[in-house]
Ligand code: XBP
């Protein structure tokens with residue numbers, strides 16, 4: 001029996017990576033006088049690593065072997081990341097990033113039907129709050145029974161830990177929950193936690209391997225703009241009736 005919907009954030013609720021996080025990272029690098037600049041293509045490669053602090057370290061190790069790390073490099077990464085979070089949440093407060101098609105519609109339908117809603121993301125908690133507050137609705141944090149985010153588990157996606165943590169908080173088993181993801185790292189995490197998963201792709205993840213997904217879609221769809229399913233011929237709208245169908249059949 002389907003009791004809860006668990007959502008990834010970046011790329012799933014909103015297209016935050018290319019025009020949100022990436023831009024905020026670059027602004028923080030400028031603040032610190034660094035000549036680091038992540039263009040759209042490079043950022044696609046950096047997305048192999050989840051977590052902003054982890055991603056900056058990966059960039060230095062793999063792409064900037066010329067960079068001489070200062071003695072306090074670890075502390076600098078933490079400060080850089082704080083600056084990046086300030087830039088990012090500011091962008092959201094200015095109404096910078098809309099929700100993806102169908103996200104608000106499905107969240108409202110699920111909430112009204114009494115389903116449990118949860119978040120499982122590697123992004124920083126402040127970023128989740130800012131997105132919900134400014135792009136969904138003021139106070140919409142309260143729509144969610146659990147918000148699992150950031151460093152609360154040391155092993156970020158693709159490790160399953162964040163989903164396991166969220167389900168433990170809810171007192172639910174994987175057989176009672178459905179996950180929504182947009183990326184290979186995301187579905188590795190959700191499937192690793194035993195969850196059936198619906199995928200909505202974006203430009204960075206369209207060609208990822210989503211083997212075992214319940215459905216792979218362009219987006220959740222709106223009545224005047226149906227989704228296209230990428231794993232078979234089908235156009236439509238993701239609503240609760242359709243989710244329950246997919247959930248039971250699989
Ligand atoms: C996406 C991520 C995050 C963001 C940056 O997480 O990997 O690291 O890119 O956010 P998800 P932070 O798709 O699981 O929501 O800088 O706050 O880590």
Ligand code: MG
Pocket residue numbers: 008009010011012181182183186
């Ligand atoms: Mg994601």
